[in-house]
Amino acid sequence: MSEGAPVPYPTSPRPEVLTLSPYIPGKPADEVKRELGLERVVKLASNENPLGPSPRAMQAVQEMAESLHIYPDAAGFHLKTRLSQVYGVAASQIVLGNGSDEIIMHLGQAFVRPGDEVVMGDKTFPVYKTSTLLMGGKPVEVPLKNGFLDLEAMASAVTTNTRLVFLCNPNNPTGTMTRKAEVDRFLEAIPPRVLVISDEAYAEYVGDEEYGTLLPHLKNGKNVAVLRTFSKIYGLAGLRTGYGLVPEYAAALINRVRLSFNQNALAQRAALAALDDLEHVRKSIRMVEEGKEYLYREFAAMGLKTYPTWGNFIMVDTGKDCQAVFRALLRRGVIVRPTSAWGLHTALRITIGTPDENALLIEALKQVLQEV
Numbered sequence: 001m002s003e004g005a006p007v008p009y010p011t012s013p014r015p016e017v018l019t020l021s022p023y024i025p026g027k028p029a030d031e032v033k034r035e036l037g038l039e040r041v042v043k044l045a046s047n048e049n050p051l052g053p054s055p056r057a058m059q060a061v062q063e064m065a066e067s068l069h070i071y072p073d074a075a076g077f078h079l080k081t082r083l084s085q086v087y088g089v090a091a092s093q094i095v096l097g098n099g100s101d102e103i104i105m106h107l108g109q110a111f112v113r114p115g116d117e118v119v120m121g122d123k124t125f126p127v128y129k130t131s132t133l134l135m136g137g138k139p140v141e142v143p144l145k146n147g148f149l150d151l152e153a154m155a156s157a158v159t160t161n162t163r164l165v166f167l168c169n170p171n172n173p174t175g176t177m178t179r180k181a182e183v184d185r186f187l188e189a190i191p192p193r194v195l196v197i198s199d200e201a202y203a204e205y206v207g208d209e210e211y212g213t214l215l216p217h218l219k220n221g222k223n224v225a226v227l228r229t230f231s232k233i234y235g236l237a238g239l240r241t242g243y244g245l246v247p248e249y250a251a252a253l254i255n256r257v258r259l260s261f262n263q264n265a266l267a268q269r270a271a272l273a274a275l276d277d278l279e280h281v282r283k284s285i286r287m288v289e290e291g292k293e294y295l296y297r298e299f300a301a302m303g304l305k306t307y308p309t310w311g312n313f314i315m316v317d318t319g320k321d322c323q324a325v326f327r328a329l330l331r332r333g334v335i336v337r338p339t340s341a342w343g344l345h346t347a348l349r350i351t352i353g354t355p356d357e358n359a360l361l362i363e364a365l366k367q368v369l370q371e372v
């Protein structure tokens with residue numbers, strides 16, 4: 001960290017803090033609606049599940065209202081026990097978080113020393129970089145290849161200073177998947193002292209035999225970690241609940257770093273209920289499959305370039321300034337994610353919605369591309 005000019009803060013922050021950019025949230029949908037006098041606003045910006053939470057999870061949350069005076073179970077006993085049955089890993093290998101975002105921060109806090117390198121894609125989930133920078137580490141951002149993580153280049157980017165590697169699979173924002181054969185080859189090239197983390201927030205949507213989840217490698221005792229979340233297919237983004245399946249030593253270290261009650265009681269209980277609601281999961285997969293087909297067909301008919309997705313979102317290149325397209329869509333009540341934050345200029349990341357929402361998006365996009 002260079003010694004720059006003095007910073008105008010009464011109490012000066014750690015220099016690492018100034019390397020971070022504040023998260024700029026979009027306006028809430030109801031505020032957009034009010035401001036623009038719209039009857040309906042659809043949010044296709046954060047890859048949430050438009051079918052909502054599992055009805056079982058909603059029921060569980062209601063039932064828990066009466067015991068909100070009790071602290072959560074700091075060990076997350078019931079949720080970990082169930083997850084350990086589902087995945088066939090020991091409960092001592094499971095960590096719980098206030099969203100998997102928090103676990104990404106914990107990994108940085110537990111492992112990244114000043115100057116340590118953390119390898120990741122150059123267009124990927126932004127929290128890996130935040131977690132690295134906050135600890136004084138150095139993000140090593142490896143360019144994607146046609147929207148896919150380039151695992152060969154990522155392996156070549158590993159040096160003696162590398163502590164962590166983040167694979168995002170499927171990758172956010174592109175939606176692309178990394179295949180089994182690629183991760184197998186990759187892991188052979190990585191020294192065992194490097195912890196390889198596979199962020200699999202959209203794993204439940206993948207449905208591809210070639211999916212390169214790191215779960216089997218974790219079970220084989222490799223130094224790898226798998227992150228999953230209840231925010232996406234399970235529809236619990238508002239509750240903040242995610243989990244990591246990690247080597248036992250890493251779980252023990254994260255348990256030193258985390259706050260005792262980092263995962264709240266409602267989150268634990270709802271996650272437990274959602275996990276067993278297979279019908280809700282199946283319904284969500286079906287909706288995304290159908291929506292995907294429809295949207296690809298429509299985007300192709302409009303002559304737009306798209307990236308192949310294995311998640312519940314599609315990156316589409318409109319060839320026009322994505323901020324302008326974003327604003328024009330917003331005026332028509334459709335919220336999408338422009339990709340400027342990733343250094344892209346013309347692409348949008350669009351969550352696959354209900355048939356109704358998808359049709360509204362396409363209609364709005366057709367109009368908008370005429371005028372922008």
Ligand SMILES: *Cc1c(COP(=O)(O)O)cnc(C)c1O
Nearest residue numbers: 099100101125172201229231242
């Ligand atoms: C949405 C998302 C997450 C995290 O979500 P939480 O709500 O914090 O559990 C993590 N990784 C990726 C790639 C995501 O898209």
